[in-house]
Amino acid sequence: MATLNEKKTCSERMENFRRFVWNPETKLFMGRTLINWVWISLYYLAFYVVMTGLFALSIYSLMRTVNPYEPDYQDQLKSPGVTLRPDVYGDRGLQIYYNTSENKTWERLVTTLQTFLTAYTPAAQRLNINCTGDKYFIQDTFDGPNNTKLSCKFTSDMLQNCSGIADPTFGFPEGKPCFIIKMNRVSTGRRNICLQCSRDFTSFCSCCHRAQPYYFDRIKWTREFLLKPRLPIKR
Template sequence: MAALKEKRTCGQRCEDFGRFVWNSDDGTLMGRTPEKWVYISLYYVAFYVVMTALFCLAIWTLMYTLDPYTPDYQDRLKSPGVMVWPDTYGEETVEIFYNTSDKASGKKMANILNEFLKPYNDTKQLECNNYNCTKGKYFIQNTFSAPHHTKWSCPFTQSMLGPCSGLEDPTFGYNCSRPCVIIKMNRDGQENVAKIEYFPDRGIIDPSYFPYYGKLAQPTYVNPLVAVRFSLVEEKKAKIQCRVVSHKISYENFHDPYEGKVIFSLKALK
């Protein structure tokens, strides 16, 4: 019993470990002969090759069944999202505050709008989208009649935004109290806004820009826009709500108050 309880020295333990790693008497490496190690290695290589092949086959089958002409990213919400530019965010909502006496403040807003409107350049739009769309009707396309097996897209040019296009006034009105914002639909009133102007006229988006068939089918498609020029009461904060106006689109969702609309604040300082 005393021999069983005898503690082994550090040297003995190192010797035992060395014998475990390589036992010259049995010719084993870590308890197995080199031949067995070869068999085990081949087994795991074959196992992981088969698993990888099955995984790749499953991914390929999934991708093969997906329609490449369906938009990749879709939401469960039935109503479309609404956004506003310049997209300068405050603590809770978009807050478009600027100082009319500070040129850098207005230039920052103008740069955001210029960057956003680059895809809407008149020359680029008319080169890519030269199809003569019928206004007032949905542009239903059952075939891929455009070049490179794609579908036509209706052009939406920067000049269609009128004084809010940045072509007539590069400052977009941010050098005074008549700023322009770019949205997608209409909006509700507010007492701190003296006057509202829409571009295109009445803030209507023509149905000829819909439906959207996806990026692959319509590679030159750009979202139609509405520009709004406000005449603000200086030093007064105006809370603006832009919402979609359509009998098929909901904007009164109790669980999602921002469905179908966007809310932002606008203020011109001196």
């Protein structure tokens, strides 16, 4: 009994562990022969290859059932039909305020508009076409570059006084700022989205980005927002 309860020294434990890892007498590596380890490795390799293949096949089959001309991400809530630029406050709201006599209070707003309109330069829309008419530009074929649909051209010079060409400050120093309304594309169906429309519907898009990769959302300028001057605080 004394022998059974006798504690092994650290060197004895290390020796037993060494013999477990490699036993020179039985030629076993961690309790198994070399050929056994080869078969085990091949089994798990084949197992994970098959599992990976089944997973890839299921993902591929699922993606084949998805319409490539529908938006990738959709929700029960509809996307906003229009958005406003400049939008420098994000989720904090659309209340825009600045001091006409202090450039630093409106320079960021002007920079935001200039950056936004870079996509509406003639060079950026050189692949688009001029559209005319009072109906939707319906395309049943893919006649555009790389087997895509054509997009209507809409450049910043169509914004007239708010194009940023004649007035790079967009009227902010004079207290008559330009606001740009961006009309988001329509992914399903065709709707009459109008803000006192006097132009045609041809440049409204009812396709996804893959079908019309060169499409840019329609924009409209206005200075008719409610502008309220802020009175100085009396001390």
